[in-house]
Amino acid sequence: MAGTLLQLTVNGHPQTVWIQDKTTLLEVLRDGLGFTGTKNGCAVGQCGTCTVWIDGVSRLSCITLARTVEGRTVTTVEGLADWWRERHPEDVYHPLQSAFVAEGAVQCGFCTPGMTMAGAALLQEIPHPDREEIREALGGHLCRCTGYEQIIRAVAAVGDRGKEDVR
Amino acid sequence: MSKMHEVEAKPTALLDTMPRIDAWDKVTGQALYADDVRWPHMAYGFLIRSPYAHARVVKVDIEAVRGLPGVLAVLCGPGSVAAYGIMPSTQDEHALAAKKVCYLGEPVVAIAAETLHQAEAAASKVVVEYEVLRPVLHPGVPKSHTALVHPEHPTGNLFKAVDLEFGDMAGGFLDAWTREDRFFYQGNNHVAMEPHAVLAYWRPDGKIEVSSSTQAPHYVQRELARALDVPDYRIRVVAPVIGGGFGGKSEAFPHEVAAVLLSRECGRPVKITLSREEVFYTHRGRHPVSMRVRTAIGPAGRIRAMEFDTELDGGAYGSYGIASTYYTGALQPTTYQIPAYHFHGERWYTTKPPCGPKRGHGTTQPRALLEIHLDRMARALRMDPIALRRQNLTPPHSVTVNQLEITTSGLAECLDAVEARSGWRERRGQLEPDRGLGVACSSYLSGAGLPIYWNPLPHSGVRLAVNRDGGVQVFCGLTDIGQGAQTILVMLTAQALGIDSQRVRVYTADTGMTPVDLGSYSSRVTMMAGNATLQAAERMAALLLHVAAERMGVAEVDVLRKGEDFLVPMADRITPWDDVVKWAEEMQGPLSTVGGYTPPPALGRYKGSGVGPSPAYSFSACVADITVNTRDGRVTVHHLWVAHDLGTPLNRSMVEGQIRGGVVMGLGEVLMEAQAFNPDGRHRGPHLLGYRIPTILDVPEIDIVLVGEPEPRGPLGAKEVGQGPLNPVIPAVINAISDAVGIDLTETPITPDRILRALHKQERGRAQ
Numbered sequence: 017m018a019g020t021l022l023q024l025t026v027n028g029h030p031q032t033v034w035i036q037d038k039t040t041l042l043e044v045l046r047d048g049l050g051f052t053g054t055k056n057g058c059a060v061g062q063c064g065t066c067t068v069w070i071d072g073v074s075r076l077s078c079i080t081l082a083r084t085v086e087g088r089t090v091t092t093v094e095g096l097a098d099w100w101r102e103r104h105p106e107d108v109y110h111p112l113q114s115a116f117v118a119e120g121a122v123q124c125g126f127c128t129p130g131m132t133m134a135g136a137a138l139l140q141e142i143p144h145p146d147r148e149e150i151r152e153a154l155g156g157h158l159c160r161c162t163g164y165e166q167i168i169r170a171v172a173a174v175g176d177r178g179k180e181d182v183r
Numbered sequence: 184m185s186k187m188h189e190v191e192a193k194p195t196a197l198l199d200t201m202p203r204i205d206a207w208d209k210v211t212g213q214a215l216y217a218d219d220v221r222w223p224h225m226a227y228g229f230l231i232r233s234p235y236a237h238a239r240v241v242k243v244d245i246e247a248v249r250g251l252p253g254v255l256a257v258l259c260g261p262g263s264v265a266a267y268g269i270m271p272s273t274q275d276e277h278a279l280a281a282k283k284v285c286y287l288g289e290p291v292v293a294i295a296a297e298t299l300h301q302a303e304a305a306a307s308k309v310v311v312e313y314e315v316l317r318p319v320l321h322p323g324v325p326k327s328h329t330a331l332v333h334p335e336h337p338t339g340n341l342f343k344a345v346d347l348e349f350g351d352m353a354g355g356f357l358d359a360w361t362r363e364d365r366f367f368y369q370g371n372n373h374v375a376m377e378p379h380a381v382l383a384y385w386r387p388d389g390k391i392e393v394s395s396s397t398q399a400p401h402y403v404q405r406e407l408a409r410a411l412d413v414p415d416y417r418i419r420v421v422a423p424v425i426g427g428g429f430g431g432k433s434e435a436f437p438h439e440v441a442a443v444l445l446s447r448e449c450g451r452p453v454k455i456t457l458s459r460e461e462v463f464y465t466h467r468g469r470h471p472v473s474m475r476v477r478t479a480i481g482p483a484g485r486i487r488a489m490e491f492d493t494e495l496d497g498g499a500y501g502s503y504g505i506a507s508t509y510y511t512g513a514l515q516p517t518t519y520q521i522p523a524y525h526f527h528g529e530r531w532y533t534t535k536p537p538c539g540p541k542r543g544h545g546t547t548q549p550r551a552l553l554e555i556h557l558d559r560m561a562r563a564l565r566m567d568p569i570a571l572r573r574q575n576l577t578p579p580h581s582v583t584v585n586q587l588e589i590t591t592s593g594l595a596e597c598l599d600a601v602e603a604r605s606g607w608r609e610r611r612g613q614l615e616p617d618r619g620l621g622v623a624c625s626s627y628l629s630g631a632g633l634p635i636y637w638n639p640l641p642h643s644g645v646r647l648a649v650n651r652d653g654g655v656q657v658f659c660g661l662t663d664i665g666q667g668a669q670t671i672l673v674m675l676t677a678q679a680l681g682i683d684s685q686r687v688r689v690y691t692a693d694t695g696m697t698p699v700d701l702g703s704y705s706s707r708v709t710m711m712a713g714n715a716t717l718q719a720a721e722r723m724a725a726l727l728l729h730v731a732a733e734r735m736g737v738a739e740v741d742v743l744r745k746g747e748d749f750l751v752p753m754a755d756r757i758t759p760w761d762d763v764v765k766w767a768e769e770m771q772g773p774l775s776t777v778g779g780y781t782p783p784p785a786l787g788r789y790k791g792s793g794v795g796p797s798p799a800y801s802f803s804a805c806v807a808d809i810t811v812n813t814r815d816g817r818v819t820v821h822h823l824w825v826a827h828d829l830g831t832p833l834n835r836s837m838v839e840g841q842i843r844g845g846v847v848m849g850l851g852e853v854l855m856e857a858q859a860f861n862p863d864g865r866h867r868g869p870h871l872l873g874y875r876i877p878t879i880l881d882v883p884e885i886d887i888v889l890v891g892e893p894e895p896r897g898p899l900g901a902k903e904v905g906q907g908p909l910n911p912v913i914p915a916v917i918n919a920i921s922d923a924v925g926i927d928l929t930e931t932p933i934t935p936d937r938i939l940r941a942l943h944k945q946e947r948g949r950a951q
Binding site: 036046051052054056058059060062065092093094096097109113116117120122123124125126129132152154155157158159160163164165166167 | 202203205206207208209210211212213214215216218219221300373374375376377378424425426427429456458459664665666667836837839840842843844845846847848870871872876878879880882885
């Protein structure tokens with residue numbers, strides 16, 4: 017079968033994987049590299065559970081063809097803490113991860129990786145988001161357990177951390 | 184008097200919050216769900232499903248597939264050795280259809296290959312010939328023999344009819360004012376974010392290992408044993424981390440049986456993961472129910488008698504259908520005193536995906552109609568809807584007409600709370616045009632009083648061990664499907680043993696390692712596994728106290744606990760937990776205790792009395808504040824006030840999460856969601872754009888009030904919270920719409936087109 021080699025950086029490490037034309041980034045992450053933290057809730061870009069960062073921007077990996085991320089940098093939920101620690105050596109985890117735990121924003125946890133990545137991306141862009149900005153940013157992320165309120169609170173709690181720069 | 188606990192509108196003071204023990208794994212990507220689990224050299228399975236809702240299988244040719252690249256095994260029907268099904272009296276399923284397909288999406292052929300793509304590619308080469316039959320889309324006696332879903336079923340397409348009568352119906356309706364209402368409640372799907380997945384391995388020694396996203400490993404083990412004709416003990420079913428269930432993962436599914444069989448064929452572990460579309464076709468969700476209620480009302484608005492008829496559209500197979508049918512009649516009397524009550528329920532086979540239990544199992548639909556009906560009666564009687572309900576509340580510590588034993592009830596306080604919080608008295612009738620307030624009550628079980636298959640054994644078992652490292656292990660068959668059951672066990676164990684929760688590890692959902700717990704359904708886990716855990720922990724605490732007293736040479740009454748330490752004040756001695764544990768192991772060998780829980784016996788002795796009893800019932804009330812846009816038919820929900828009596832809340836953050844999640848799911852059911860089908864039996868939108876669930880942008884302000892007193896039968900006084908708060912939301916919204924614009928809706932979901940149609944009808948009525 018035809019195929020090609022893809023080179024990319026995932027969570028800070030260079031990777032080379034064999035892909036087909038139609039291989040998605042989600043398949044590369046989950047099946048190829050074993051980063052199963054990124055979830056597959058629908059495979060067609062409708063639920064948000066597969067959200068990762070491509071060059072720091074929040075993207076749906078299930079509808080991203082792997083060949084389009086050649087040479088790019090991908091961050092998954094497994095790498096979020098490392099990414100944060102590089103910039104904030106005093107922390108072990110991303111503050112949003114701590115906030116999700118503290119605020120009860122996690123139930124079954126299947127939407128959590130996507131929510132966390134999208135929420136953390138929002139905090140990069142808008143360090144102190146208000147409720148509406150949080151709702152807007154997470155509008156494409158489905159959760160069936162929480163009713164969303166505790167997720168909003170978790171993101172808001174990080175945004176409210178004094179005037180400390182969360183970037 | 185009972186005490187009112189509150190979760191503030193913008194909750195800040197959650198008192199007894201212990202973070203979930205699995206939260207960190209879930210925010211760091213460490214938690215392994217069924218599709219994340221990999222076993223060495225595993226293969227991938229794929230199911231070929233029927234493209235027709237109803238057809239005879241004429242021929243299946245799988246020969247072309249053998250020898251294709253990567254193909255390891257191919258199987259066609261019936262797959263299972265014997266018919267199986269979750270209810271012992273309705274075993275009507277096979278893993279793969281052999282003679283007939285009865286819903287679009289029913290599995291016909293199973294293929295295992297080296298990769299999923301190879302399995303899918305091979306599937307396209309399989310030839311299945313069908314003789315297509317007319318789909319059966321509605322309950323009712325069919326006109327021709329070919330419209331029988333299961334021709335061998337003795338009562339045709341009527342799966343089951345049940346009929347119950349209590350009290351003096353004739354007397355109740357004699358000379359009484361009566362009202363009759365009808366409603367159609369549409370079916371809907373659980374939409375757990377995690378699609379079902381299974382990984383199965385038929386080992387060379389004949390033992391079978393199954394890791395599956397299931398809410399009930401014990402029942403899956405039992406059903407697999409029957410379907411495969413293998414002794415139960417050879418099968419081990421483990422539930423890894425589960426990404427939500429809501430009832431949708433409560434029984435064995437064709438893909439689970441197929442994965443085991445494919446593994447036997449190819450000698451390798453086989454994984455099958457369902458796509459979102461397959462989940463919609465696998466279904467087992469909320470039954471569509473057509474309902475009729477007629478009530479006789481006496482002076483001062485007291486209910487004298489009620490008849491309630493339900494007709495369930497069951498889909499192609501039995502599933503939990505008998506229980507679902509009885510549940511559509513069981514819990515009406517738990518909220519309101521009904522002196523005479525007649526219930527008739529029918530469940531029909533149709534050629535659609537089988538329906539089963541979804542959060543609120545069978546009680547959600549009749550609750551909607553009952554509460555709408557009460558509002559319409561209140562209107563006719565010129566009574567306040569809350570006042571009418573207060574006239575009829577089932578009192579605490581009473582027995583209902585259908586022999587359900589009610590213990591604690593905070594229903595009156597639930598009504599008080601939502602009335603006060605919503606400003607009901609000041610605001611109702613005084614709102615701007617097209618805005619309205621609606622109210623509804625509900626009640627739910629804290630665990631089903633009887634198991635799915637009759638047996639006298641405990642419903643939940645716990646084995647607790649204390650190790651010489653000072654740590655405690657709790658083994659219990661329960662499944663944490665996201666509701667936080669494992670965390671509750673840790674909290675209860677730490678509390679009962681007087682130790683730090685860090686010492687406790689729980690091992691759950693593994694039929695090969697844990698004592699049986701029947702599973703995560705019917706809101707039973709905190710009540711039953713919680714009580715079993717407390718019993719095991721209290722026995723261990725007594726054992727350690729005995730050891731401590733003996734070693735320190737004093738009577739047990741002279742040993743006190745302070746924190747983790749064992750104190751003998753008169754001898755001024757302090758012995759830490761770790762030392763007492765070592766003493767105990769030295770004296771008694773490895774330390775282990777067990778606990779079990781069996782619900783109190785049900786009072787009813789009639790056929791059907793097994794559905795409805797519970798150790799205790801939760802109660803809830805909801806007020807909805809909405810506006811109807813009369814031009815485009817959209818409903819805006821401004822605010823929901825929800826009061827819930829769950830006895831003692833054990834973990835406020837988790838309680839709040841359960842209530843919010845249930846309430847928002849209810850909002851989806853009333854306004855958005857429909858598991859609906861085209862005339863050819865195709866799902867109208869088997870994906871998350873065609874089937875929309877509430878997003879973060881759809882959620883209104885929700886105020887939660889916790890009321891109630893500790894339930895003596897509950898662990899530390901707790902009752903259920905996982906399902907109850909969903910039910911009142913649906914009728915509260917519908918009643919608010921009636922209050923806002925004066926229309927009486929007749930079916931869910933309340934989509935804009937239905938609102939506009941009802942408004943036009945109202946206008947025509949006025950014009951005449």
